Amino acid sequence: MVAAGYDAPMTPQTPLPFPPALQAPGTDGAPWVRVARLDEIPESGLLRVTDGDLDVLVAATSEGLVATEDRCPHMSAPLSAGTLDGCEVSCPLHRGTFDLRDGSTLTFPTTGGLTADGESISTWTPKDTKPKPPPSDAKAQARALTRVRWLRYFPLRVVADAVEVRLPR
Numbered sequence: 001m002v003a004a005g006y007d008a009p010m011t012p013q014t015p016l017p018f019p020p021a022l023q024a025p026g027t028d029g030a031p032w033v034r035v036a037r038l039d040e041i042p043e044s045g046l047l048r049v050t051d052g053d054l055d056v057l058v059a060a061t062s063e064g065l066v067a068t069e070d071r072c073p074h075m076s077a078p079l080s081a082g083t084l085d086g087c088e089v090s091c092p093l094h095r096g097t098f099d100l101r102d103g104s105t106l107t108f109p110t111t112g113g114l115t116a117d118g119e120s121i122s123t124w125t126p127k128d129t130k131p132k133p134p135p136s137d138a139k140a141q142a143r144a145l146t147r148v149r150w151l152r153y154f155p156l157r158v159v160a161d162a163v164e165v166r167l168p169r
Contacts, residue, residue, distance in 0.1 A: 032165070035051070054167060114148065116150050
């Protein structure tokens with residue numbers, strides 16, 4: 001897949017380019033697999049597609065279609081159960097938000113942990129909830145060492161009314 005770059009005109013049916021370094025392993029040269037029809041993807045919405053034991057998130061962002069793993073890069077909750085705002089997907093579990101244009105973390109999960117580069121981020125509390133106590137048990141200490149990784153992408157194309165994705169085999 002050749003990425004057109006962020007300057008190209010985008011439509012909801014246009015594949016959203018992603019950083020080549022974040023392409024999912026095993027997808028380079030993999031066969032195209034039809035995963036959905038365009039009309040099955042909610043406008044400005046999220047669709048979970050399952051192939052064997054692989055769950056893929058197809059998102060109709062404000063800038064185009066994108067396919068990534070349907071799991072939060074923090075603790076693997078299904079992003080398809082979250083919300084989409086423009087190009088920002090929110091995890092339903094720990095309130096982390098991620099930019100579908102480049103795979104970056106916009107809001108770190110409430111549990112804290114490590115960034116993809118190893119920086120430690122403390123737990124935080126949303127405005128509408130009570131503050132969390134500092135980690136004191138082994139489970140909380142393990143969460144503090146959980147690394148939030150970059151999103152991984154699957155090449156996506158649209159052929160007629162079909163959305164096709166390259167899935168690892």
